[in-house]
Structures are given as C-alpha cells and as structure tokens.
Amino acid sequence: MNYWLMKSEPGTFSIDHLAKAKSRTTGWDGVRNFQARNYLRSMQEGDLALFYHSSCEVPGVAGIVKVVREGYPDKTAFDPKDHHYDPASKADAPRWYAVDVKLERKFDRIVALDELRKYEKGKLKDMVVLRRGNRLSITPVTKSEFEFVRSLV
C-alpha cells in the first residue's frame, strides 16, 4: 500500500467533477511525463492519493482518491483527434498509461499550499510537492505525510 499526490487543474478537472462522475470514478489519463508515468504504473489497487488542485486561485489538496484499477494503456495517446495524442505510442507497445481513481473523500475545505508550507521545515520537510522547482504531476507521498495532511482537515 502506497500513497501519492496527483495534480489536476480544477479548470479542467476538479474534485467536484470527480464527485459528479459515474461511480465517482475517473480514468487518470493524459500523463505525458516519463517519471510520472512510471509512478502511475507502480500504483496498486487500494493505494490512496491526495487530489491536488494546481494552476488555480488556491492551489492545494482538495481530497483523497483511491486507486481502483491499476495501470492500463492510455487510450488518449492513440487518438489523433485527442489533445494528448502521441504517435510514438502504439497499441502493441504503449508508451503511456492510465489508472482509475475513485473519490474517497472530498475535504470540507482546500488544504492550501500556503498551509502545507507552514510545515515544510517540520512534518512535511521531505514532501516532494513542496520542493523547489517541483513540476511532476504525480509524486509519491509517505504514509506519515499523507496522514498528517489528512489530519489538518
């Protein structure tokens, strides 16, 4: 059982979109970064992730999602009409992967990046998303980091 942080731009897909989705579940596709792809593929059913809103007015953690389907080829890479189309990804040798996640809990409030930074010298001192220059859309989170963030709500 591992823990993660997954970024999404709420203007494109927010936690409320997920709350309204069928079975409160969505395919997490469109990831086009190899390191993030590797993390996606290493996710296991039952893993939990912090759902993070990025590139928005109040960046921060909006809730918790659970991995309900492990890595499978990202079909958006095969579709020339899709924004995430990648001709280098072939059906018999897929380059990109997706997982399915289900909304586990929407926080009553956003745990803002500002708030997380209060602990960047303490409990969250190794949290990847707080590191300078971090841009990865999927990052690992330790159990204690995960539980600490959850305890803030």
Add this chain to the structure above:
DNA sequence: GCCAACGTTGGC
C-alpha cells in the same frame, strides 16, 4: 503575464 525550473528534442 512573468519567469524559474525543468524535460524533451534534435543537430552535430
């Protein structure tokens, strides 16, 4: 809109 911090691409 700015810009730092990357990751990727492609010429050599």
Add this chain to the structure above:
DNA sequence: GCCAACGTTGGC
C-alpha cells in the same frame, strides 16, 4: 553524448 533551443508546468 553534448547541449542549445524549445515547450511545459505552475506558483506568484
């Protein structure tokens, strides 16, 4: 294999 150019991310 190097590295400049380019594109993207994401906080501010």
